[in-house]
Amino acid sequence: MDDGNWPLSILIFLGFILMDGMLYGFGAAIQHLNSGTLEKEAGEGNKKAERLLAVLERPAEFVNTVQIVTNLIGLISGAVILRQAGAFLETMIHKTGLRMEEPWTALATAAAAVVLLAVLISLGIVIPKRLASRKPEKWAYRFLRAAGLAVLIFKPFAGLVSGLSWLILYPMGVGLHDKSDNVTEEDIMLMVNEGHEQGVLEADEAEMITNIVELGDKQAGDIMTRRRNVAALPASMTLGEAVDFILREGINSRFPVYGEDIDDIRGILHLRDAVACAQSQENRGKQIDQVEGLLRTAHFIPETRNINPLFKEMQSQKIHMEIVVDEYGQTAGIVTMEDILEEIVGNILDEYDEDEEMISRREDGSFVFDGLTPLEDVSKELGLAFDGEDSENFDTLNGFLISRLNRVPREGETPQVHYGGYLFQTISVENKVIHSVAVIPEGENGLREKPEPGADLPL
Structure with missing residues (x-):
């Protein structure tokens, strides 16, 4: 069997790899472009940036065409690879004088085809997509003209495929360009993990986004400072004693004030209010609950309160501490604005805090x-x-x-x-x-x- 067509087949195969790599890389690049940066460059007179902005205005159409073209290339290259791999193996076997039974010939042909397809996928798809995701602007600028030309040439074929797809989908009540509204937390987490793996997001950035997504699954009881660890003041304590205690301990700026016991919360004492009122010697000798206007209103929430709406409520009403109560009305703990923020950004320490590792x-x-x-x-x-x-x-x-x-x-x-x-x-x-x-x-x-x-x- 004549194998004189092998140089041409190799050139065709390399051409498929180059075209696949260019299109897949360009498709990945435009999905990672920063439109704000492009608008700035276009405003400075960059013509390529203007053309890329035009592409980003209709990304679905462009990406769909690229996908159709790359799939077509895959089908053609697969057919060429299978045909030429089989012919090449038969020629080599014939030249060596070996006699191989039909099943083994088929297996050898399949093995050769798998190797060539692996080369095509690695060099033409995986590697270009990964490189383009890391440097999207460089790839987009470099292959804008070539990718645009390829899309223009294959646009009639892409239109034919889209038309046939529409004929099948329309009776089912599905539009060709309909977008799914059911974006789940899992989808977001997959994007975050992929961004971290590709170097787009730093580890701490990915962790913060993950914490924000997971915040909606948490309740007040999950993040509260529990009852036994709550620093609270008895209402019978004098204002002078309270100020001395707060300044000596230096642990918080707000303290729940209780009556008979911790389940009888009377209000919240703020350090700033306490120091201001303590300027009067008369006030210093009074019990905390007897100083007019000293205690702020205590706000109570159940252990099951979701953190997201709680955070919004505390922001809008300027509340920094909530008292968490259990189903029996007893104090279970407290939640502060700092507790919620720490769920997002991690432990927040000031110059007086000791970094105690759990x-x-x-x-x-x-x-x-x-x-x-x-x-x-x-x-x-x-x-x-x-x-x-x-x-x-x-x-x-x-x-x-x-x-x-x-x-x-x-x-x-x-x-x-x-x-x-x-x-x-x-x-x-x-x-x-x-x-x-x-x-x-x-x-x-x-x-x-x-x-x-x-x-x-x-x-």
């Missing part, structure tokens, strides 16, 4: 967790899936461990829990709460010998 990793591969670390964060850090019952009934590592122990450890005790291939060793207990926990992987890559209960662990 999770720290040690050189030996083990971890130290704060007992109040959310169970979700523990799961992410360890790659450990907690049982549905555990993850639903408990929010923190402390709650999970107490459930497993079936008791509240006493101060000085260091009980252990084995779970999911990890040893959870209590380090310290304070005020009926497991304060810190060492988590050590077990098995071949972890502990060779399990320590005895109460044994000291390296901290």
Whole structure:
């Protein structure tokens, strides 16, 4: 069999790769262009920027035509590759004098075709799209004329395909250019992850966008400062004592004020108001709740309040602290504007705050967790899936461990829990709460010998 057509076939194959790469790269580039930058350049007299803006005004039409052309190229190149690969293999087998049965010849032909198609897809699609996504302006300017010419040549064929598609879709009540309104959170997250992988978004930017998207799934009970950690002042405290306490501790600027107990919230004391009123010696000797106009109105919300509308409400009404109550009307905790912002941007520290890490990793591969670390964060850090019952009934590592122990450890005790291939060793207990926990992987890559209960662990 004559293989004299192989040089021409190779040239055609390379031409397909170049055309595919140009069109796929250009299509990816125009989807990543910044219209604001183009408008600025067009205003400065850049003709190519003006033409690109014209393309961006009808991106669907242009991209659809590009996709049709690239699909056509794929079909033609596939046919050429299969035909020429088979002919080439038969020629090579004939020249070597080998005799190969028909099934093996077919398999060899298919293998050669797969290799050539992989080359076409890699060089003509994947690599150009990735490069164009990283430098969209450079690719768009370079291939604007060539891509425009290719689209113009194949526009009649693209019109024919669109017409046939419309004839099929119209009876179904679907328009050819209808857009889906059902954009989901998953779609947004896929775009964010792709942008991060391609270098368009930095890691902290991608994380912030993710936090914003996930904010709508959270409730006040998920982010509140819990009851036992709330710094509140008794209404019976004098204003002078309150100011001295606030200035000495320096932990907050706003404090809930309670009557008989923490469930009887009377109002919110602001540091600025307290200092202003304390200028009067008469006021300094009065109880907090007896100083006229000192306490601000306390606002109450349920634990189930969604964070998104809560954030908007706090913004519009200039509220910086909400009291969270449970289903029995008891104080469950507080939510501040800072708590909500920290869900988006991460922990916010001022010059007086100490940076206390909830999770720290040690050189030996083990971890130290704060007992109040959310169970979700523990799961992410360890790659450990907690049982549905555990993850639903408990929010923190402390709650999970107490459930497993079936008791509240006493101060000085260091009980252990084995779970999911990890040893959870209590380090310290304070005020009926497991304060810190060492988590050590077990098995071949972890502990060779399990320590005895109460044994000291390296901290």
